Amino acid sequence: METVDLKSAGFGSNKVIEWGIRTFGKIVTRLLLQADVVALTIPKYVELLRREYGAQNVLLAPHGSFEDNAVMPSFEQGAGPIKIMTFGKFGTYKRVETLIEAFAQLQAPEHKRPALELVIAGTDSPNAAGYLAQMAQRYAHVPNVRYTGYVSESDVPVIFGESSVVVFPYTSTTGSSGVLHQAGDYGKAAVLPNIGDFAEVIREEGYTGEFFQPNDVDSMAQAIARVIDNPANRKAIGMQNYRAARGLPMEEVVDWYMLHFETLLDEYANRKGKIGLAKA
Template sequence: MTRIALVTAFPPSTGSLNEYGFHLANAFAERADVEKLIILADQMDGVGEALNLDDKIEVRRVWRFNDWSTPLRLAGAIRQAKVDGVVFNLQTASFGDREIPAALGLLSPLLSRLRGVRSGVIAHNLIDAIEVEKTAIGNNAWRAGLIRMAGKLVTHLLLKAHYVTVTLESFAELLESRYRARNVYMVPHGTFPGPEVEVMPMERRDLIVSTMGKFGTYKRLERLIAAFTVVRDRYPDRGMVLRIGGTDHPAAQGYLSALQDMHAQDQDIEFLGYIEEAQVAPFFAASRLAVFDYDSTTGSSGVLHQAAGFGVPAAYPLIGDFIDVTEREGLSGFHYKPFDEASLSKAIEAALFDTVCADEIVRLNLAVSEALPMATVAAFHAGMLQQKRSGSRQIRPLSMQSV
């Protein structure tokens, strides 16, 4: 039996990857070889809705976003938890949107290993794979260059964990070629389980277009709203609605409220704010189309996987990591030319009214989603944590079919 710590943002929280942490935790708790799972989670302001968690799961809120003391707090919490291994569920800004606290937090896997605790990292994105010029700091060349340099050092130190998994094959290839890493494994994102929802045929669904995310930087809404408006005005009597779920990106506070004020008179555009975990499935299942209009990508899109798993076709540009998801994971969708409003409006129109094609995309994506549930992801990590080898470079790849 194994005691595992999981370092992650955890709901109720607006921290990045909190939904992933929730579903991974539940998958660990379902395993007979896991005795106890201790979530080392982010601290919150206020009290959110209580979660119904397995008796094996204990949540300890020990670190705070943008806090320089996070690595010390985590090191102490891991020591007190007396665990056999720890999994860090991370992206580059998990611990902060300021460079120093974000980088310090990412040293935690190395500190854990130095204390003799077997440590694994789920790296949802990499600094090397982010188009920094398209982020909030892209107009500051000096700062962007500094982040690139610091990012390489942090990546080297992150790879000092016993093992690292990435969600895209291109990430694994980058780490192996650029950093000569030998402890990296590609484990796809996995599909979130959810409540049973009826996957209705397209022709029975209302003309609802949905999107979800943290908006204001490389995920913006102006182009989507304009493209939606073009299609809606072409079919004025069909009752089309655009539903926007999510929050501001930490680096773009006030973005959504300003946009909502701008479109306050448009009854066909709804700003729903943060979507609670229990409402994600009905949010997507009621839609005829989900749109993810990004200027760049920073990893395998969790909301795209959610949309696929809940039976709604998606429209997205074939750029960056969306290419990996499409060509290597096998997800399908309605594609359009990046940064092109007219192309996006054509994709929306095709998705809404070509119901035969949309139904086929739903069928294919559900099959892909069912092929890699979160239970398989948890099984991989449980197996890796139970290995007793001391040198990370001695670890040999595991077959996903064996877990």
């Protein structure tokens, strides 16, 4: 709770509610810390829980890759328009205004770029019902924007596979990004906000991308342009993200967790043995 921007996440409508949510969050955090071990995917959060809550049972664990048996993706530009894609549930800290305005800049005739398409894949956040419909209406004048609506699991490879670049139009983050791992699985270049958590994930897990300042249209347009105007850069970023995602398949993450379970069971058996000896 200490690191979440509740206003961006759509929960900070007034100070009393914000205080209530933060207090509740701290209580829940203390309850979670009653577990034998709590695994986190960001080093900063391990340090925070150790520092603020005195927790000694927290550990850093890898996120892992979603597609254990994925075939090597193609790093070449597909046929048709260059597809700029964003994926998620929108309306709180994932917002598309800046992205659509950046896309409109990129399409300006003076740039003489090949045809572009912006694919907004996903639905409204449960806390922002009607957001995407509102955006579609507000930006109806921007051509070549496609709203896919809900994306079924079987369509996820198609959506990612057809994209040239995946954009993360986030104003804040709450930890590691599953979408970034998916982009890596499909060998996609990423355009990322220059936000602490994301930068940390990228550094720790070997991902990379072109960065923009959150809510800055020019900065985002320039970051996307550095990818779509430079195929060599797009491929290099895509390959590095693919290697990062492939680095830890889920089966190895499971082994990692199993090792912690075994350690816990050994510790438990040792404690029980000591208690037994003391009683004897």
